[in-house]
């Protein structure tokens with residue numbers, strides 16, 4: 001039997017270019033767009049995306065909601081709202097884990113075989129990258145152990161430094 005780490009990929013580049021069933025967006029609770037990866041996804045998807053988002057009535061931190069992908073190569077966008085880092089004592093770790101779990105549940109419920117995540121909360125929301133990486137890998141690998149869908153999860157890193165953190169965490173997973 002193949003290990004869970006065979007269903008995890010680390011990619012460096014722009015998530016808006018990925019032809020997967022669903023890309024995850026690191027949004028804010030309004031779901032009406034912003035900077036960072038959120039801005040890039042809205043620019044690439046076109047104005048129909050914000051029009052659909054307006055009908056969703058926002059999203060709570062730690063939760064996720066699905067829209068179509070419009071002009072993106074991805075069929076769907078799963079918008080999740082990561083926690084703003086406030087020092088670690090405000091439930092940030094559990095909320096970040098919840099973002100990954102809820103996004104994967106929604107992906108599974110829409111028959112998504114392939115899903116790509118950005119490094120949620122590690123930009124404008126200032127979550128420490130090391131801790132965010134171990135939460136991302138830990139939560140996703142737990143979900144993959146319990147579910148056959150999605151089949152493959154790609155962590156899309158914007159730079160090499162982030163990709164290196166993820167690769168190290170995947171290697172640690174493989175070595176158990």
Ligand code: AR6
Nearest residue numbers: 014015026028034035036037038040121122123124125158
């Ligand atoms: N593809 C992949 N990753 C990207 C891209 C891209 N095109 N652009 C940035 N990243 P951030 P957050 C990486 O700030 O911290 C928005 O204004 C980036 O290098 O996009 O969750 C929302 O509306 C970083 O590693 O999201 C919210 O208000 C990661 O994506 C707020 O920012 C996440 O950085 C959310 O902040």
